[in-house]
Amino acid sequence: MDLSNIKLVVTDMDGTLLNSKGKVSNKFFDLHEQMQKQDIHFVAASGRQFFSISEKLHAIKNEISIIAENGGFAKYKNNNLVFNALDENVIKNIIPVLREIKDTYIVLCGEKGAYIETENQDFITMFQEFYPEYFYLNDLQKVENDAFFKIALYHNKNSEKYIYPSIKHLEKDLQIQVSGEHWVDISHYNANKGTALKVLQNKLNITKDETMVFGDYNNDLEMLNLAYFSYAMENAHPNIKKAARFQTKSNDEEGVELVLQDLLLAKANKR
Numbered sequence: 001m002d003l004s005n006i007k008l009v010v011t012d013m014d015g016t017l018l019n020s021k022g023k024v025s026n027k028f029f030d031l032h033e034q035m036q037k038q039d040i041h042f043v044a045a046s047g048r049q050f051f052s053i054s055e056k057l058h059a060i061k062n063e064i065s066i067i068a069e070n071g072g073f074a075k076y077k078n079n080n081l082v083f084n085a086l087d088e089n090v091i092k093n094i095i096p097v098l099r100e101i102k103d104t105y106i107v108l109c110g111e112k113g114a115y116i117e118t119e120n121q122d123f124i125t126m127f128q129e130f131y132p133e134y135f136y137l138n139d140l141q142k143v144e145n146d147a148f149f150k151i152a153l154y155h156n157k158n159s160e161k162y163i164y165p166s167i168k169h170l171e172k173d174l175q176i177q178v179s180g181e182h183w184v185d186i187s188h189y190n191a192n193k194g195t196a197l198k199v200l201q202n203k204l205n206i207t208k209d210e211t212m213v214f215g216d217y218n219n220d221l222e223m224l225n226l227a228y229f230s231y232a233m234e235n236a237h238p239n240i241k242k243a244a245r246f247q248t249k250s251n252d253e254e255g256v257e258l259v260l261q262d263l264l265l266a267k268a269n270k271r
Helices: 026-037 050-056 088-099 121-127 164-172 193-204 218-224 238-243 255-270
Strands: 008-012 041-045 065-068 073-076 079-083 104-110 114-116 134-136 148-155 175-178 183-187 211-215 229-233 246-248
Touching: 008 193, 008 218, 008 255, 026 255, 041 193, 050 065, 065 193, 073 193, 079 193, 088 104, 088 148, 088 164, 104 121, 114 121, 164 175, 164 183, 175 218, 193 211, 193 218, 211 218, 211 255, 218 238, 229 238, 229 255, 246 255
Parallel strands: 008 041, 008 211, 041 065, 114 134, 211 229, 229 246
Antiparallel strands: 065 073, 073 079, 104 114, 104 148, 148 183, 175 183
């Protein structure tokens, strides 16, 4: 396959485009400018809140697509593309179950912002990195007047070991994603990054062979399957390394940027 045919580049954020300090490199913004000149559209896909992704990519936020909340919500440039909200009754019924999971923090992720019922300052300080727009309530079952894309659950040791087994039984009705070392997300059954990406591919009439995707964790699996040029980061979960066709260096070694340089070189050589 020829890199010069690529029209769509999709990256996860944490562990992929962002380094371990949560920063996007200046090199990426320079590469994005060059990508635009080559008519390559960029997509940021993350479990993060939309506000957080657009903040990290503020300089280019009006020129790109954003898949937020693990595919629950997506925008093409400034236009809504995907809106998969959870039923409010499902949320109200499930929250008491989630409260029983030991040492687990609950984040209700809405269109207007995120909602929490904990006052633990250590958690709040950490969580603000991912959810800059948030509200405190003493009971998440009483949240109203918002649309909710996701319930995010956090464990400070390991989400796959300490949270996932307690909610695995919900997978028949809901989308359950181990989205990071400390996070598990509960979403609408049809909500994942791959579903949102497929909507965008159809809108832009872009094929799998014209798509490049980078990921590092299990919530990236569906979108990796929608690209021939699927890349696992060196720091990726074993499931991602198994699913991806290619591998690049870690997020702290600018693995995404290295491949994008090759992509732009292939485009230049074809001219």
